Amino acid sequence: MKVYVDRRCYEKLMDFMNIQALLDLKGDFVDLDLFYSDEWLLDSAVIDNVVERNGNWDVFLVFAHVTDPMKLIKRKITRFTSIKKAELAANYMRRLAAKDQRGTLKVRNAAFLNCNN
Amino acid sequence: MSQTKDRIIKAAINLFNDQGFVNVRLQNIADNLKISVGNLAYHFKNKEAIVSTAYDKIGEELSAILSTYRASPDLRDLDHQLGLYYKFIEKYPFYFTDTLEVKRNHPHLHEERKDFIRKMKIQFEKRLEYNKSRRIINEGITSGQLSQVASNMCTIVIFWYSGQAIQNETGKAANFKNSIWIQLFPFLTKRGLEEYHMLIASNDMIE
Numbered sequence: 001m002k003v004y005v006d007r008r009c010y011e012k013l014m015d016f017m018n019i020q021a022l023l024d025l026k027g028d029f030v031d032l033d034l035f036y037s038d039e040w041l042l043d044s045a046v047i048d049n050v051v052e053r054n055g056n057w058d059v060f061l062v063f064a065h066v067t068d069p070m071k072l073i074k075r076k077i078t079r080f081t082s083i084k085k086a087e088l089a090a091n092y093m094r095r096l097a098a099k100d101q102r103g104t105l106k107v108r109n110a111a112f113l114n115c116n117n
Numbered sequence: 118m119s120q121t122k123d124r125i126i127k128a129a130i131n132l133f134n135d136q137g138f139v140n141v142r143l144q145n146i147a148d149n150l151k152i153s154v155g156n157l158a159y160h161f162k163n164k165e166a167i168v169s170t171a172y173d174k175i176g177e178e179l180s181a182i183l184s185t186y187r188a189s190p191d192l193r194d195l196d197h198q199l200g201l202y203y204k205f206i207e208k209y210p211f212y213f214t215d216t217l218e219v220k221r222n223h224p225h226l227h228e229e230r231k232d233f234i235r236k237m238k239i240q241f242e243k244r245l246e247y248n249k250s251r252r253i254i255n256e257g258i259t260s261g262q263l264s265q266v267a268s269n270m271c272t273i274v275i276f277w278y279s280g281q282a283i284q285n286e287t288g289k290a291a292n293f294k295n296s297i298w299i300q301l302f303p304f305l306t307k308r309g310l311e312e313y314h315m316l317i318a319s320n321d322m323i324e
Contacts, residue, residue, distance in 0.1 A: 010236055014243035017187050018250070 034073070040065050041073075045105045046098040048090035049074070050083065057086035061097055069107040122160050124150060126174060129167050130209065138215035139222070143167075165223070172226050175209055179233050186240050192253065192309070195244055196317045199297055202274050203290045210278045234271060241267035245301075253309035254301070266304065270297050 005013070041063055049060040058079045064072040077093050080086040099105060128149045132141045143164055147157045161167045182201045188194050206213065212230070220227040245263045248254045254263075273296055281288045298313070305313060 004232065007235060007239070010239050011243070014186065014239055018243060018247040 034071060040071060042099060043067075043105070044072075044099075045069075045107045046094050047107075048094040050086045050090050052083070053079075056081055057083050059086050059090045059093060061090075061093055063097075064107050066105055066107060067111065069111050119160075122170070125157065125160055125167065126171050130171055130211075133171070133211040133215070134209065137218070138168075138211050139218045168223060168226065172229065175212060176229060176233075178205060178208075183233075183236055183240065186244070187247075191316060192248070192312050193316050196294060196298075198240075199294045200290060203293045206274070206278050206293070210282075213275050214279050214282065216275075234275065237274065238267055238271045241270045248309070252306055253312060254304050255306055258304050262304075266300055269300050273297050273300070 043066050044063040045066055047062040047064065049062055051058045051060060056079045059077045060074055061077055062072055062074045078089060080089060125146065129141065129146050132145055132149060136145070141164075143154055143157055146167070147154045150157070161170070182198065182205060185198050185201060186194075188197060216230075219230065242264055245254060245267060246260070249256060249258065249263070273293075277288070277293055277296065298317075302310075
């Protein structure tokens, strides 16, 4: 499908590409602290996540910081051929990994600072 | 696209380049491929259909060139894109040499080409503005002057091959690029010239 844009729109697009702040920049080693300094994992909420992939169900655990949920790590734990087994295992894994097994450590939706517009 | 259709388009483009857009007939294309006109008509019902498909193919290549805008945040970006324009001109000279014929006979294709040229000009203009903000281009130059320089650069891209053909010369990529770079030299700052010599002139010497 061909999409035509008018002159003004194309000019704006090019202006947008000229903005320096949007350029890809080299990362910093500090960015990797997320993985090396892992004390923050102590206060993380653990969320289980079952995903169907290639006819199997993968069990993932997501560790998200309680107050800063953008700080998160997602890890694949295991896989099952049945969804029921996967969900059961995911539940046990989550309870095993979570600091508070009752699951009271939760990430609030508002902490993501989503823009609803 | 099927293999035969692809062969037909390639042969048609070669003939357009050699004999000019208007001089090529279905018979010529069929002769070139050593097939019958009937067979050719099975794949493309008329010349219009061939031209239209060829222009679609060319349009894809042009979009790929335009999408290289700001591939790197320095002058190499322009130099790289000029290199791609040169390759394009070499591959499809009829695209720029048969301008008036296309305008008269295929107005919708002419509109597409106008759209491409408009985008090319905007890109040149915006690239100059960007380099002005980087202080590679003199800050004293007005936006009207930048627009004129961009327009000159466009004109060179469009008519460079025709100019070479009139003088019976076969150009080289370096000549093509230089004729465009020379438009910018009067406006480059000291830093701009340094960047040019360091990133572009030195590479040309290696080539």
